[in-house]
Amino acid sequence: MSHVFVPDETAKIIGWPVSPFQFEVGVHDGAWGVLSFRCIWIGGTFWLAAGLGWALFLLGATYGHIDQTLKTDDYAPYNFLMIFSDGFIGIWLLVLLFLYWRCGGFERKS
DSSP states (O other): OHHHHOHHHHHHHHTOOOOTHHHHHHHHHHHHHHHHHHHHHHOTHHHHHHHHHHHHHHHHHHHHHHHHHHHHOOOOHHHHTHHHHHHHHHHHHHHHHHHHHHTTOOOOOO
16 A cells, blocks of 8 residues: 555655556555455355456566566565565465365355
8 A cells, every 4th residue: 555655655665766557556456455355255256356366466566576677677675575475475376276276165155
C-alpha cells in the first residue's frame, strides 16, 4: 500500500521515477489482498483463481525487476532484492496450489 500512501518515498527506494501507475499498483495489490481473504469464506476453486492470479502477477513483477536490473543497472534494494522475494513467493504459491490439488483440494464444502 506504500505505492498509494507514500509514492515518492516508495519510488525512491525502488530506484524508479515517481509514476501515476504506482497508485494503480497499490490498488491492484489491495484488491488481491481482499480476494485472498475472501477465500476463507468462499473456498472451493476460488482458492485456485486467487492463487493463480497472485502467482502470475508476482512472476510478472519478477520479470519486470530483472529487466530493470539488466537494462538500467538498477540495483536499488527494492528493485533487485524483489527479484528473489517475488519470484520465490510466486513459485511457492504454484507449488502449494499443485500440492493442494493433488491432495484432493478445491472441492467446495457445503
